[in-house]
Amino acid sequence: xxxxxxxxxxxxxxxxxxxxxxxxxxxxxxxxxxxxxxxxxxxxxxxxxxxxxxxxxxxxxxxxxxxxxxxxxxxxxxxxxxxxxxxxxxxxxxxxxxxxxxxxxxxxxxxxxxxxxxxxxxxxxxxxxxxxxxxxxxxxxxxxxxxxxxxxxxxxxxxxxxxxxxxxxxxxxxxxxxxxxxxxxxxxxxxxxxxxxxxxxxxxxxxxxxxxxxxxxxxxxxxxxxxxxxxxxxxxxxxxxxxxxxxxxxxxxxxxxxxxxxxxxxxxxxxxxxxxxxxxxxxxxxxxxxxxxxxxxxxxxxxxxxxxxxxxxxxxxxxxxxxxxxxxxxxxxxxxxxxxxxxxxxxxxxxxxxxxxxxxxxxxxxxxxxxxxxxxxxxxxxxxxxxxxxxxxxxxxxxxxxxxxxxxxxx
Numbered sequence: 001x002x003x004x005x006x007x008x009x010x011x012x013x014x015x016x017x018x019x020x021x022x023x024x025x026x027x028x029x030x031x032x033x034x035x036x037x038x039x040x041x042x043x044x045x046x047x048x049x050x051x052x053x054x055x056x057x058x059x060x061x062x063x064x065x066x067x068x069x070x071x072x073x074x075x076x077x078x079x080x081x082x083x084x085x086x087x088x089x090x091x092x093x094x095x096x097x098x099x100x101x102x103x104x105x106x107x108x109x110x111x112x113x114x115x116x117x118x119x120x121x122x123x124x125x126x127x128x129x130x131x132x133x134x135x136x137x138x139x140x141x142x143x144x145x146x147x148x149x150x151x152x153x154x155x156x157x158x159x160x161x162x163x164x165x166x167x168x169x170x171x172x173x174x175x176x177x178x179x180x181x182x183x184x185x186x187x188x189x190x191x192x193x194x195x196x197x198x199x200x201x202x203x204x205x206x207x208x209x210x211x212x213x214x215x216x217x218x219x220x221x222x223x224x225x226x227x228x229x230x231x232x233x234x235x236x237x238x239x240x241x242x243x244x245x246x247x248x249x250x251x252x253x254x255x256x257x258x259x260x261x262x263x264x265x266x267x268x269x270x271x272x273x274x275x276x277x278x279x280x281x282x283x284x285x286x287x288x289x290x291x292x293x294x295x296x297x298x299x300x301x302x303x304x305x306x307x308x309x310x311x312x313x314x315x316x317x318x319x320x321x322x323x324x325x326x327x328x329x330x331x332x333x334x335x336x337x338x339x340x341x342x343x344x345x346x347x348x349x350x351x352x353x354x355x356x357x358x359x360x361x362x363x364x365x366x367x368x369x370x371x372x373x374x375x376x377x378x379x380x381x382x383x384x385x386x387x388x389x390x391x392x393x394x395x396x397x398x399x400x401x402x403x404x405x406x407x408x409x410x411x
Contacts, residue, residue, distance in 0.1 A: 037243075038212045038234075038255045040113035043081040046074045046094060047120050053078025054121060060093040061085060061107075065260040067330030085109045087231055087255050092117060100124035104132040110149045111234040111255045147236035147250070148172040155230055163270060163311055163339075165230040166193055166208075166221070169252055172235035174199040194220040198237050198250040205249030211256055214246075221252075228266045228315040229337035231257045259333025263318035270311040274304045313339030361411055363401035377401065 042061060046054045059080040061070045065088060072080045092104040099121040109115065122130055150168045161167045169175055179195030195203045204219035215222045233254040236244055244251040279287060283303050287295050317335040320328030359367070368375035378393035386392040396402075 037084075038087070038111045038209075038253055039083070040085045040087060040109035040111070040115065041081065041083045042085060042090075042092070042107070042109065042113075042115045042117055043079070044116050044118040045078045046080060047078060047118065048099070049120070049123060054096060054099075057094055057096045057121075059119070062091045062093060063088050064091060065089070065262075066258070066333065067261055086258055087111050087113075092119075094119050094121070096121065098123065101129040102132075103129055110151065111232055111253055146173075146238040147234060149232060149234045151232045155227060155232070160227055163227050163268075164193060164224050165227040166224055166233065166252065166254070169196060169233075169235050172198075172237055174237050175235060175250075178203045193224055196249070196252075201249040203249075205247050207244065207247035207251045209244075209251065209253045212253065215254075225254060225256060226313050226315070226337045226339040228268065228313065229256055229335070231255045257315070257317065257335055257337075259317035259319060259335050261319055261329045263316075265314065265316045267314045268312065270309075272307075272309045274307045277304070277307075279304060308344050310342045310344070311339065313337070363403050363406055365399045365401070369399050375399070 046057045046059065048054050053074070053076070055074050055076045055078060057074045057078070057080070059072050059074065059082065061082045062068075063086070070082050070085060072082050074080045087110050088108075090107045090109055092102075092107050094102040100123070102119055102121060104117070104119075107115075107117070148171055150165070150171055154168060154171070155165045158168060167177075170177055176197045177195055178197050179193075194206065194208070196206050197203050198206060208215050208221035210223065210225065233252060235250065235252050237250045244253070286292060287300060287303055293299060315335070315337040317333065319330075320326065320332040320334055326332075357367075359365075365375065365377055377396050377399055379396055380393065382394040383391050384393075
């Protein structure tokens, strides 16, 4: 079994218009048109030393990794707004005649953040600058949403059961996995991944989105991206707004990685088998139970059978560069991710199903008597008490059910 590959082409010129994101995902999935924008926003006021608003000031958010700039100007009240910021670390810049240049580094914008950053300018020359760096993370004062953002650092450093980043959803307060959270192949096992209960709500009531677009298959997540493809995700458990109010159990919004100005690649390989897994309590009791025989290799194989799992994948990203035609650095980027899963040794075979014959649809099951007496059908309306607290029934003559006893709706 192979998980789908994902190709993403990210076009972002730094304008306030929504960047064009072309995602080619090699699987079929029905999704709603409505979407929640996963990008962040930074807004605030620009003030002079006296606390008065400074209008018509250019404020820029620079993403050092991609070189993309988002520019805004303050209005008469000194208010600026920088929307449509992809999750990442930014440098905030502001300058105006008669004031020192303002620079704030390491401003982290996470998925769907709504941050307020007020800028205080100091009197001086434009060639002089004031740099603010290393401040604590900002609080979102414009929303009362409750939840947790699982960032790149946690995804890279914490253990991921089955190699699935979304297994870390349990880090959010009030989230419990009612399925098998340590399932070895959580990548394709989205039904296990989706067995989350938020604040006591029944499982199957969470909406999963990828870059703001619903990714659902019934009550399950339709697609779980490879861990190396996930930049971060946000688990909202309460007090969310109408943009994510389509499920009573909360929302998990996944943001995929974007390419940068530098080419980058990752590779991973995971192997697991029955010899690397210790017996659990009940398996150990069964193994050493003298009633079931002495502990032998054959007995161990019965209790802990062959179970080999290989999971492998790679990601590649960078700027779109067509020699002598187009240089996409600071503008256009691409990402490709692939993950495969193989389970050698798993028994394969054919599965057969039967349907009623024309005679059986008329109530004639007489042919089954040639197979054995266990196929004799008894009339439930002839049930009478028998000795020993049992009950007995009379068989249908010739194993044929009268057509008058058949429910036409069921047929």
